[in-house]
Amino acid sequence: MASATIDRYRKGAEVYKGDSICKKKSIELLAELRLPKGLFPLDNVEEFGHNREAGFVWLIQKKKKDHTFKKIKRQVSYAPEVTAFVEEGKMKKMTGVKTKELLLWLSIVEMYVDDPSSEKITFKTGTGLSDSFPRAAFELEQ
Numbered sequence: 001m002a003s004a005t006i007d008r009y010r011k012g013a014e015v016y017k018g019d020s021i022c023k024k025k026s027i028e029l030l031a032e033l034r035l036p037k038g039l040f041p042l043d044n045v046e047e048f049g050h051n052r053e054a055g056f057v058w059l060i061q062k063k064k065k066d067h068t069f070k071k072i073k074r075q076v077s078y079a080p081e082v083t084a085f086v087e088e089g090k091m092k093k094m095t096g097v098k099t100k101e102l103l104l105w106l107s108i109v110e111m112y113v114d115d116p117s118s119e120k121i122t123f124k125t126g127t128g129l130s131d132s133f134p135r136a137a138f139e140l141e142q
Contacts, residue, residue: 003081005095006049006058013051022048026059027140034089034116036138041067042078057091058083071137075100076108089113099123 002010016025022045029050030037044062051057058081065078079096086092090112097108110124113135121138124130 002047002058002060003083005083006060006081009051009054009056009058010049012053013049013056015047015049017047019043019045022046022059025050029057029086033086033091034113035091035111036121036135038138038140039111040078040082041065041141042082055085055087056083057086069137070141072133074133077105089116099125101125101129 014025016022023042025048026040026042026045027037030039040059042059042061042065045059046062047058047060049058060081061078062080064080066075067078068075077098077100082094082096084091084094090110092110092112094109094111095107098105099108100106106125106127106129108123109126111121113121119135120132121135122130122132
């Protein structure tokens with residue numbers, strides 16, 4: 001079931017249903033935004049939507065997914081519903097993504113690549129903390 005925020009942006013959006021097409025479309029969007037294609041290693045994606053006019057995207061999966069990005073040894077948790085406002089090189093006002101720092105789970109509210117030639121991607125938490133990592137750590141895993 002989609003949240004009120006998703007319902008607000010559904011009109012005029014491209015909406016896809018089914019795991020394989022949703023994964024394909026989310027990877028295409030990440031490539032279009034010039035962000036690493038492996039940022040959303042989700043399973044059982046039921047819906048992907050993109051309202052280009054508003055710059056709003058969403059992914060709905062059957063249940064939450066925990067994933068470890070092996071190259072940087074970071075745990076990330078994806079809620080059943082992930083949303084963000086997007087523009088080239090950036091996702092902001094994100095919901096549904098958390099990272100584990102020591103013993104705490106912190107919400108990721110923004111991710112961005114400052115310079116298109118940069119090999120780093122920066123993640124900002126709701127507490128204002130940020131950290132940068134190599135883009136290569138978030139490429140699609142084979």
